[in-house]
Amino acid sequence: MSSLMAKELDLIEEFRDLSLVCEVTPRSVKLGMLKLINLFLEEIKECQKRDHKLMEKLMPGSEGK
Template sequence: GMLKLTNPFLEEIKECPKKDQKLMEKLVSIDEGKETDF
């Protein structure tokens, strides 16, 4: 699922996708898990 860029933390990662690519992948997995919970 697409990450909902509502948190400033996610916006910072959006500004530096290459620098935090691995972290972004983890957030995507977590985001998908949260969507499944809902």
């Protein structure tokens, strides 16, 4: 395998978790957003939604707790 191909594979590996949103027009390609996704952080967010004590603290009217 050539070093250039190895570098390309490394880049593909590094960028596989990127989500690139773009719009293709007849004259151009417009990039709308570059979003980094960390699966660990997504898992934490989902677990926080199921944490009843945390949700109680985040509910309106629970100030001071």
